[in-house]
Amino acid sequence: MKVLLIYTVTENVNIPVLPLGLGCIAAAVESKGHEFSLFNATDAPDSLKALKERIREFQPQVMGLCARNVDNQDRTKPLFLIEPVKKIAAACKEASAAPVVIGGAGFTMFPDEILAYSGGDLGVAGQGEESFCELLDRMEQKAALDGIPGLVVPGEPFDGRLAAVRNLDAWPLPLPEKHMIVPEHWDLKSVMVPIQSRRGCALDCSYCSTKNIEGRILHKRSPDTVAENVRKFMDKGFRYFFIADNTFNLPPSYARALCTALEERAPGAKWQGIIYPNMLGDDLAQAMARAGCKAVSLGFEHGDEDMLRTFNKRFGPEKVREVSKRLKAHDIGQSGFLLLGGPGETKESVKKAFAFLESLKLDAMRITQGVRIYPKTAVYEQAVAKGIIKRDQNILQPAFYVEPGLEEWLKNAVAEFQASHPDWMFL
Ligand code: B12
Ligand code: SF4
Known part of the structure; x- marks a missing residue:
């Protein structure tokens, strides 16, 4: 399967954070023989345009979005960080008919709510490596999706069974430049x-x-x-x-x-x-x-x-x-x-x-x-x-x-x- 993986953290809350979770997913899907491409959405005005161009070039069969943060946990200067996820999901759908699958720490805390808010097609709550790869296999085989741990489907309340990884060593860690890319405007040294x-x-x-x-x-x-x-x-x-x-x-x-x-x-x-x-x-x-x-x-x-x-x-x-x-x-x-x-x-x-x-x-x-x-x-x-x-x-x-x-x-x-x-x- 051709998978486009998109980081949706468009705000630098206090400190820029590289997408480790999405990197783990990239390394995992590659290890199972799938093709992937990574895209870091940013707060630049042309970021969604660039995303749509990437979608047209790469022609993904699945698009995976990482929703790491729900908010900045600050009552005095609140930032709600699922809004960009919704915009990015909408841009994905405008450019492609491939399903949008959402995962990430923030998503895992509020799976039903974020899936409904963002308009994603499916979600994976929990540690995504095994379940997301299983999802790709089933989609490839056009098989039924039921029973995948952590799978969240719109309109059906999540059963609470999180996707998990028991043996971490069985899954590769992300590699620099390949699975974890630094946005161009970031200073590598910092x-x-x-x-x-x-x-x-x-x-x-x-x-x-x-x-x-x-x-x-x-x-x-x-x-x-x-x-x-x-x-x-x-x-x-x-x-x-x-x-x-x-x-x-x-x-x-x-x-x-x-x-x-x-x-x-x-x-x-x-x-x-x-x-x-x-x-x-x-x-x-x-x-x-x-x-x-x-x-x-x-x-x-x-x-x-x-x-x-x-x-x-x-x-x-x-x-x-x-x-x-x-x-x-x-x-x-x-x-x-x-x-x-x-x-x-x-x-x-x-x-x-x-x-x-x-x-x-x-x-x-x-x-x-x-x-x-x-x-x-x-x-x-x-x-x-x-x-x-x-x-x-x-x-x-x-x-x-x-x-x-x-x-x-x-x-x-x-x-x-x-x-x-x-x-x-x-x-
Ligand atoms: C380490 C950490 C930090 C470090 C990061 C350092 C660094 N350079 O990366 C520091 C201290 C700087 C930090 C800062 C912040 N953090 Co923090 N952080 C964490 C922590 C402990 C681990 C994150 C991590 O790297 N996990 C490891 C990776 C491998 O796991 P993962 O990202 O969850 O990915 C897995 C799954 O989520 C899933 N997945 C991920 N993406 C995708 C995509 C798809 C398609 C699929 C299917 C699955 C999937 O599969 C992955 C592999 O199993 C988490 C708590 C936690 N245990 O999750 C909080 C956490 C993510 N942080 C949180 C918050 C709030 C913040 C800050 C906003 C705090 C602040 N006000 O400054 C900032 C945001 C910074 C930013 N720019 O994003 C919250 C988010 C909740 C929320 N309300 O939004 C968490 C959950 C902590 C909490 N208990 O509330 N953080
Ligand atoms: S439960 Fe664990 S991760 Fe959460 S605040 Fe306490 S020590 Fe930290």
């Missing part, structure tokens, strides 16, 4: 290449949608395969990587093995990752520094013991401090995040969070007001109980939990806090 070694997260933070995207069982690639993939990108001139795993340091034994593989097979690589601030001993911090880790996102979200418990975090503020010091001792830069206004938030807990952030002395910070409500999370239930949303309300257009009565005060408190730290870098 691009952080996303690399993923694990999928899933066994933890269950109260607001988090990851379990509904990748599941709660952790699946791992061989560390050597991941490090070899990094080296292949380095051979093409890339130097900076982002390890896109949900929690780089968990489990620590795997994280150490990955560091060893990177040090041996990809010397000189510089990278960042996301840390769950617990279970990070000095040996791991040292291994990370030796393997090229330059900075981490320290995912603590709050500085108040009770709020951390409400978010179902398995650490307290002192553990965060300990991990932060340890990373600093190895010259690993850190950005920190506060997620304010969640269930049970009070003026006192916000003040504690600010004091905690001040005491950490991080390199960069991001303060989010209000918790984006995702389906099938504890925060969803808390929002229903407080009357913030109605059960079964369509929350594709973002809805946020802000503890009732705190909204205005929180806005001013955050503004004051930021103004009182003119030298800090707020993301």
Whole structure:
């Protein structure tokens, strides 16, 4: 089958992000003998025209769209990112009668809603490699499509059975220039290449949608395969990587093995990752520094013991401090995040969070007001109980939990806090 794969992230939200998920799909379809072409839609006015030209040249039999982001998770400056997906799907349909299939992390969280909103013909919710290839085979054979895990069909409520990949090593990682192309106007030197070694997260933070995207069982690639993939990108001139795993340091034994593989097979690589601030001993911090880790996102979200418990975090503020010091001792830069206004938030807990952030002395910070409500999370239930949303309300257009009565005060408190730290870098 001839497959055109289209990245729909036309907005650079905070940071340009290369299409890793779509790259995995490109590598997968190629490994199964299908022909593919990649197209990065951009915000340039002629992007849709260029897309239509590509469709006419390539004559795809299937068009796959990656809907990575639903929104920017920012209540104060909201961006709804499914609108471009809808425009791109419409342009595809104008230029071709081939079916439009939508997938991606954002799509997986809201499969029925996004399929209906965007006008796509089909969707694949979950990790797409196996199911999308199965879909292509069935289409080629003109066979019935029922029973494919993750398949979403317009007008039929999704059964919730996500597409999954049990053995990650059975599927190839994307290669530079072939499966992952950098948009022409991007500066190659400033691009952080996303690399993923694990999928899933066994933890269950109260607001988090990851379990509904990748599941709660952790699946791992061989560390050597991941490090070899990094080296292949380095051979093409890339130097900076982002390890896109949900929690780089968990489990620590795997994280150490990955560091060893990177040090041996990809010397000189510089990278960042996301840390769950617990279970990070000095040996791991040292291994990370030796393997090229330059900075981490320290995912603590709050500085108040009770709020951390409400978010179902398995650490307290002192553990965060300990991990932060340890990373600093190895010259690993850190950005920190506060997620304010969640269930049970009070003026006192916000003040504690600010004091905690001040005491950490991080390199960069991001303060989010209000918790984006995702389906099938504890925060969803808390929002229903407080009357913030109605059960079964369509929350594709973002809805946020802000503890009732705190909204205005929180806005001013955050503004004051930021103004009182003119030298800090707020993301
Ligand atoms: C790592 C990460 C980041 C890193 C990215 C670093 C980098 N250089 O790539 C950083 C921290 C910079 C980041 C930033 C942001 N992120 Co982020 N990020 C992630 C994370 C943890 C992993 C993403 C990833 O690379 N996965 C690995 C790839 C292989 O998986 P995948 O993309 O899902 O692809 C698979 C499937 O989706 C599917 N698929 C994908 N495309 C297609 C296409 C077709 C046709 C098919 C059939 C299937 C398919 O198959 C793929 C292979 O199995 C996810 C959470 C998660 N676990 O999904 C959040 C996540 C995607 N991010 C999210 C958000 C919101 C953001 C930001 C907007 C935050 C902000 N306000 O700044 C920005 C957006 C940046 C941008 N320009 O797009 C949200 C999106 C939800 C939403 N509301 O939109 C997520 C889901 C986190 C969350 N829990 O809410 N992010
Ligand atoms: S550790 Fe991260 S990915 Fe895992 S549940 Fe918590 S917020 Fe989600």
